[in-house]
Amino acid sequence: MSIPATEGAPQEVRPRQAGYRGTKVRRQRVRAAWTFLAPMLFALALVAGWPLLRTFYFSFTDASLSDTTGALFIGFENYLVYDDGAWYGLLTDPVWWRSVWNTLFFSVVSVSLEVVFGIIVALLLNAEFKGRMLVRAAVLIPWAIPTIVSAKMWAWMLNDQFGIINHLLMALGIIDSPIPWTASATYSMWAVIMVDVWKTIPFVALLVLAALQMLPKDCYEAAEVDGIHPVKVFFRVTLPLITPALLVAVIFRLLDALRVFDVIYVLTSNSTSTMTMSIYARQQLVEFQDVGYGSAASTMLFLIIALATVIYLYLGRRQLGVDQ
Amino acid sequence: MNQYQLIKLAKRVGLYALIAVVMVYAIFPFYYAVITSLKPSSELFRVDFWLSSLDFTNYVQIFTQKSFVRAIVNSIVVSLSVVFIALLLGITASYALGRVRFRGRTTVMLVILGVSMFPQVAVLSGLFEVIRSLNLYNNPGGLILSYTIFTLPFTVWVLTTFMRQLPMELEEAAIMDGATPWVTITKVFLPLMWPAMATTGLLAFIAAWNEFLFALTFTLTDSQRTVPVAIALISGGSQHELPWGPIMAASVTVTVPLVVLVMIFQRRIVSGLTAGAVKG
Structure with a gap:
């Protein structure tokens, strides 16, 4: 789960009244603040900070899953090493580069589709009609269903012999023979994207809907009086106004998509045609027990996501600066 | 016409x-x-x-399977403990971050935001070592510990946003009366924070209930698994003979509580998910 879209850096607390600063009460409050923060910071250090440092360290060792303490330091050998006339290591592994490509392809395509359909659903939910609350609740259902369960539900619907999707497509005469959705190299990536898009449209739609509901009514009234076409109004007025919220949704979805694991693992297991960076790293770590090499892959993934985060924070700051 | x-x-x-x-x-x-x-x-x-x-044969089949019932119990225990820990640590931390001005506050907020962006797989090997050294491998305790990595940052962040919106006068009155910060939290803020805590608790519960990667990696035997892993590992004779009936029965069983929660708390969930998104 990611932090919900809160834009950029936190706001400043309102300034305190004069004369309050430096008093005994204030010192007591600051001390209490750190006391209250300590358990949370300790917990985060234990489950996030320290393990991350260990992962970095492991990526420079030959650690194996059964014995992580007696690992030898081997420098960059997990990443890249020249040995006996040939290059070895993560950066020369075609399967790794395939999984990098798969991750990027999956992220860009699924997030783009989610944004387009998310906006359409949000516009729909923003319209006035009877039973709006019911529809809004129904649209939330895919979001609440565990990823594993939605992957299994879709795997059943996409089943090559008995699946309802092949059945429908054949009944409509669109295809002649059943498509092996999850097994074929051509279709499996699209099957995965289809499931992910289905599951995450609600998240994007809700963020966009929240932005839509904050829009001022008067410019729409003005546009209507002037007889401007609704499509033009959408592209000229609505879209620019919801862009900040859209940007937040895109970044959060993108960061989520870059670390995708469960939906792909359940739908297509370790098949190379859909393998992502997370799946590659876990396979090396757990199934091949090669903690050193797997950690190198994890570190690469972390660096890619960290880069995306830094860009986001930078843009978020700038965005705030422009608004104020 | x-x-x-x-x-x-x-x-x-x-x-x-x-x-x-x-x-x-x-x-x-x-x-x-x-x-x-x-x-x-x-x-x-x-x-x-x-x-x-x-x-109802499929339902009878999964509920007479000890490992599935056990997995449901594990999931409930893990999710509720995770919610409890996240709220306990979250409410105190959010008081500090939302109500007190001190040096390093922005840094702490940035650290929390950063942790929430961690790809889980990046901490997998390090966390595996931590869990094994604490003797929590193949134990729900290990999952409760590891799930704080994604529930805690989120809880702290949302609760801080809510905490900040509460009026200043309340706290000033408490300070005038000589209340310590701890008393201020438990007696003044806690009663006002219930709606926010329900929202974040619900979202943390759903996240913990649905988690897969850690649950798959940090447990080994059927009796210690959570439901998502149990469902993913239901298998038949071969890849082409998956028992779809029981798999769907199990899927429906774990999803119904969530769908009911979503229907009841729809407004809260939406406000939690979009907290701060459009306020800037």
């Missing part, structure tokens, strides 16, 4: 048609899982769009 009314009517019909499409798209996979789970295995491979039978 004049032309204007006709256009208006057409627009109305178009709107409702589109809504119907979206509804079917959102609900159909779950609906199809429900009707599949209620079929006897002999009829499983015939495609039906409507409920054709009311056969």
Whole structure:
């Protein structure tokens, strides 16, 4: 789960009244603040900070899953090493580069589709009609269903012999023979994207809907009086106004998509045609027990996501600066 | 009927048609899982769009399986403990971050934001070592510990946003009366924070209930697994003989509580998910 879209850096607390600063009460409050923060910071250090440092360290060792303490330091050998006339290591592994490509392809395509359909659903939910609350609740259902369960539900619907999707497509005469959705190299990536898009449209739609509901009514009234076409109004007025919220949704979805694991693992297991960076790293770590090499892959993934985060924070700051 | 009314009517019909499409798209996979789970295995491979039978064999089969019942219990224990810990640590931390001005506050907030962006797989090997050294491998305790990595940052962040919106006067009155910060939290803020805590608690519960990667990696035996892993590992004789009936029954069983929660707390969930998104 990611932090919900809160834009950029936190706001400043309102300034305190004069004369309050430096008093005994204030010192007591600051001390209490750190006391209250300590358990949370300790917990985060234990489950996030320290393990991350260990992962970095492991990526420079030959650690194996059964014995992580007696690992030898081997420098960059997990990443890249020249040995006996040939290059070895993560950066020369075609399967790794395939999984990098798969991750990027999956992220860009699924997030783009989610944004387009998310906006359409949000516009729909923003319209006035009877039973709006019911529809809004129904649209939330895919979001609440565990990823594993939605992957299994879709795997059943996409089943090559008995699946309802092949059945429908054949009944409509669109295809002649059943498509092996999850097994074929051509279709499996699209099957995965289809499931992910289905599951995450609600998240994007809700963020966009929240932005839509904050829009001022008067410019729409003005546009209507002037007889401007609704499509033009959408592209000229609505879209620019919801862009900040859209940007937040895109970044959060993108960061989520870059670390995708469960939906792909359940739908297509370790098949190379859909393998992502997370799946590659876990396979090396757990199934091949090669903690050193797997950690190198994890570190690469972390660096890619960290880069995306830094860009986001930078843009978020700038965005705030422009608004104020 | 004049032309204007006709256009208006057409627009109305178009709107409702589109809504119907979206509804079917959102609900159909779950609906199809429900009707599949209620079929006897002999009829499983015939495609039906409507409920054709009311056969509970699949449900009987999964509920008489000890490991599945055990997995449900594990999931409940893990999710509730995670929510409890996240709220306990979150409410105190959010008081510090939301109400007190001190040096390093922004840094702490940035650290929290950063942790929430961690790819889980990046801490997998390090966390594996921590869990094994604490003797929590293949134990729900290990999952409770590891789930704080994604529930805690989120909880702290949202609670801080809510905490900040509470009026200053309340706290000033408490300070005038000589209340310590701890008393201020428990007596003044806690009663006002219940709605926010319900929202974040609910979101943390759903996240913990659905988690897969850690649960798959940090548990080994059937008796220690959580439901998502149990469902993912249900298998038949071979890849092409998956027991779809029981898989769908299990899927429906773990999803129904979530769907009910979403229906009841729809507003809260939406406000939690979008907290701060449009306020800037």
